[in-house]
Amino acid sequence: MSVVALGTTQPLRVRTVAIPDPGDLLAHLPEHAPHAWIRHGEGIIAWGEAARVNVPPGPDRFAWARDWLADILGDAHIHDEVRQPGTGPLAFGSFTFDPDTPGSVLVIPRAILARRDGHAWYTTIGDPTPAAVTPLRHPGTIRYSDAALTAPQWQRAVAHAVTRINAGHLEKVVLARDLNATAEHPIDVRLLLHRLHQRYPECYTFSCAGLVGATPELLIRHIGDSVHSLVLAGTISRGSSPSDDDARTAALLTSDKDRHEHACAVQSVRDALAPLCKELSPPRDPELLTLPNVVHFATPITGRLADGASALDVIAALHPTAAVGGTPTTTALTLIRELEGMDRDRYAGPVGWIDARGDGEWGIALRCGHIDGTHARLFAGCGIMADSDPAAELAEAQAKLRPMRYALEG
Numbered sequence: 034m035s036v037v038a039l040g041t042t043q044p045l046r047v048r049t050v051a052i053p054d055p056g057d058l059l060a061h062l063p064e065h066a067p068h069a070w071i072r073h074g075e076g077i078i079a080w081g082e083a084a085r086v087n088v089p090p091g092p093d094r095f096a097w098a099r100d101w102l103a104d105i106l107g108d109a110h111i112h113d114e115v116r117q118p119g120t121g122p123l124a125f126g127s128f129t130f131d132p133d134t135p136g137s138v139l140v141i142p143r144a145i146l147a148r149r150d151g152h153a154w155y156t157t158i159g160d161p162t163p164a165a166v167t168p169l170r171h172p173g174t175i176r177y178s179d180a181a182l183t184a185p186q187w188q189r190a191v192a193h194a195v196t197r198i199n200a201g202h203l204e205k206v207v208l209a210r211d212l213n214a215t216a217e218h219p220i221d222v223r224l225l226l227h228r229l230h231q232r233y234p235e236c237y238t239f240s241c242a243g244l245v246g247a248t249p250e251l252l253i254r255h256i257g258d259s260v261h262s263l264v265l266a267g268t269i270s271r272g273s274s275p276s277d278d279d280a281r282t283a284a285l286l287t288s289d290k291d292r293h294e295h296a297c298a299v300q301s302v303r304d305a306l307a308p309l310c311k312e313l314s315p316p317r318d319p320e321l322l323t324l325p326n327v328v329h330f331a332t333p334i335t336g337r338l339a340d341g342a343s344a345l346d347v348i349a350a351l352h353p354t355a356a357v358g359g360t361p362t363t364t365a366l367t368l369i370r371e372l373e374g375m376d377r378d379r380y381a382g383p384v385g386w387i388d389a390r391g392d393g394e395w396g397i398a399l400r401c402g403h404i405d406g407t408h409a410r411l412f413a414g415c416g417i418m419a420d421s422d423p424a425a426e427l428a429e430a431q432a433k434l435r436p437m438r439y440a441l442e443g
């Protein structure tokens with residue numbers, strides 16, 4: 034088994050205690066290996082590593098990850114005086130988009146600080162060294178350069194996808210592009226988290242093993258037997274004035290292309306959840322999710338699980354939804370490999386946390402970048418339909434890159 038696990042020879046000793054409200058969670062993060070999952074000031078931050086595993090690629094990777102966690106957390110000695118979802122030990126995780134790509138990772142942190150629904154708690158695993166919180170460091174000037182495809186090349190890929198869709202090969206495909214950013218000084222992940230959370234409070238600001246972003250798309254919240262997902266697809270960039278905004282939103286609401294694109298994504302989530310659930314919320318009209326950079330069609334879906342599936346079992350059924358893959362899935366994935374000219378790595382894969390009960394919250398890793406020293410690889414993609422216009426899709430992708438560009442540049 035190709036596993037790198039740290040500190041797993043002894044059973045983990047875990048202690049969760051209730052604490053007074055810690056205030057701004059992000060202000061407590063040390064610079065090294067910060068983990069985060071925060072929305073509207075609530076959520077979980079963590080640091081240190083009690084255990085880490087590189088999940089082997091393959092079709093069963095989510096089941097493999099579930100079993101690894103069950104082994105390591107099943108042996109743990111847990112003292113938990115709060116007993117809420119997310120208390121006791123947990124793992125942060127981030128999976129590659131493509132099951133055959135290595136790079137999926139689970140990390141069990143040494144220290145976890147969290148606040149949710151009027152509870153605040155601190156969990157230690159083993160004996161973490163106290164976190165020295167140093168001042169945030171600024172990365173200096175940022176330079177951008179094309180990565181896999183230039184903008185004109187990517188537009189040609191979009192045009193190609195449109196031809197395939199019109200030839201009847203598929204209904205929808207999500208095409209993404211990457212962009213390189215190079216900073217003058219090493220990038221402090223905490224600074225990115227602060228900026229993302231402050232400007233995009235409605236999104237889930239996350240950090241897991243170098244992947245950092247603020248995603249608006251909740252793949253699954255799993256609490257007990259209840260599951261909740263927020264499906265997004267169908268997008269318009271924000272306007273330059275309130276009246277421009279109104280005109281754009283009206284255009285989104287009457288766009289058959291965007292409604293169809295959204296319907297594909299909703300259907301993929303409903304189809305994946307239906308066999309796992311004894312109850313599923315009825316179909317409904319999408320609502321609008323307005324963010325500082327874009328407006329999305331959004332559909333919340335809730336359900337009750339029929340048996341004891343963990344968050345990772347549900348993710349195994351859901352990923353990739355048609356918000357990041359396409360319809361039908363297999364044809365779309367083949368076209369993505371053919372046209373994007375890059376490996377998505379962990380972009381558009383599941384990212385989040387899971388606790389020892391199998392509860393957790395996972396987003397789709399969008400509006401994010403992979404940070405490595407002075408380098409960041411940023412990603413953005415768009416749903417391509419029969420009547421997609423390559424120039425409009427490029428503009429939409431640029432708008433989706435804005436959160437990470439803001440996080441880097443301020």
Ligand SMILES: C=C(O[C@H]1C=CC=C(C(=O)O)[C@@H]1O)C(=O)O
Pocket residue numbers: 207209250265266267268329355356357399400412413414415416417433
């Ligand atoms: C693939 C991305 O967004 C997806 C999620 C919401 C809306 C989307 C769209 O309208 O194209 C995409 O399906 C991305 O942000 O990189």
